Amino acid sequence: MRVTLQPSGAVLEIQPGERILDGARRLGYECPQSCRNGNCHVCAALLVEGRVEQEGGVRDHGEFYTCIAEPLEDCIVLWDGVLALGELPVRSLSCQVTSCTEVGGDTWRVRLRAPAGKPPRYHAGQYLMIHRDNGEKSSFSLASAPSGGRDLEIHVLAREASAQNLIKQLQRDTMVRIDMPFGDAHLAELPDGPLVLIAAGTGMGQIHGLIEHCRAEGFKHPVHLYWGVRRPEDFYEVEHWDEWLKLPNLFLHKVVSDQCGWQGRFGMLHEAVCEDFPDLKALHVYASGSPAMVYGTLDALVEAGMDAHQMRADVFAYAPRS
Known part of the structure; x- marks a missing residue:
């Protein structure tokens, strides 16, 4: 029936x-x-x-x-309250702020701990909403993986006054209210094929969570990370970077877009991907960054032969284009 x-x-x-x-x-x-x-x-x-x-x-x-x-x-x-396949209920949690550390590039690594007896449920790559002092909420990708249990991590770029005020709130208060999880650009199920992860700036937070999940789950297919910034000083410290370098199936690429004496890869992120993959058809692509960056990358990769359905990004949901 x-x-x-x-x-x-x-x-x-x-x-x-x-x-x-x-x-x-x-x-x-x-x-x-x-x-x-x-x-x-x-x-x-x-x-x-x-x-x-x-x-x-x-x-x-x-x-x-x-x-x-x-x-x-x-x-x-x-029938109300039925959650679709892979969908998790949104919950509100009061979390302890365990650390708030500057890690370079005007970026702060914030760590939160969910209450005992209420382990957060989320898929790698999803995001949370932080309740701010002014009554507003701000969204941040989860840089942690579900295997981390109660411990959550986000990366905050604090160049604008709004983000700076949030950092001050997190440094001052021992507790913060969050809602989670949100977002459908996640890894509820690991794909049967190579992953290409594209991050611009603190888009690295979401990609960090995806990589840590792949590592925890023993993902065997190749994973290629392309992390792009405008200037070399915009890169920030990623705690597990040295451990990632030792993984045989993880390939790390830092890409700088401005002419500034950088000795590594230079140009746009999609150019680096196309240079490494003349044939894009077998790839599962995740992109994290501003709408302009994500759509620009999508268009360039589609022009190079990728099917648009191969790419996933939260931008497609919160900033759809006509």
Whole structure:
């Protein structure tokens, strides 16, 4: 039987004799549920179309309990709180500020610790929102990986007054409120093929989290990092860089765009990628940076033969272009 969920539009293929909640969980969906016998009502849903059997009776409309109901035909169900495959619930956490350290290039490495008993759930590459003193929220990519448990890390470029004020808040206060996780440019599942990770400036934060996740999971395919800045002094300290250099499948490329006497790779990030990969078709590409940088890189790589669907970036969601 096919059970279509509203408002998500997800379609569940329920097996004969299977209860709707059991089928949803078998298919990897995270669903509101507790007692699994229809007494707590946590799993309640609204039957929009179709018929279900529940405790020996047949229902064709109204509220029912997914933990004990079996579909008798294709149904449409309004069921709030069901999370799609790979989707995690957004939670608000009060975190301890464990360190706030300047690491060069006007960048600060901030480390937070989630409360005991409430380990943060997120996919590598997602981001969080920090609650600021003025009531606003600011987003930062998670430079940590899920394997880090309660410990979270972000990289903050503090050249503008707004970011400088946030650093002062984090240095002053021992606790900060965050909401997480957000973003779909993540590695919920590792790809079966080489990764190309493109970071501009503190876009390195998100890419740092992706690399640390690959390292923790024992990812065996080649991983190529392209980290670009305008001037060499804009590079900042990455704690695990020396360890990364020892990994046989991780290739690190620093790229500077301005003419400034830099002895390493020079030019635009997409130029470095195209120089190393005449054929882009097998790559899984993640890009992190400003909208202008991401879209410029996308256009250049598509022109060089990459399919646009090979690249993932948060920019595509928060700054879509017509």
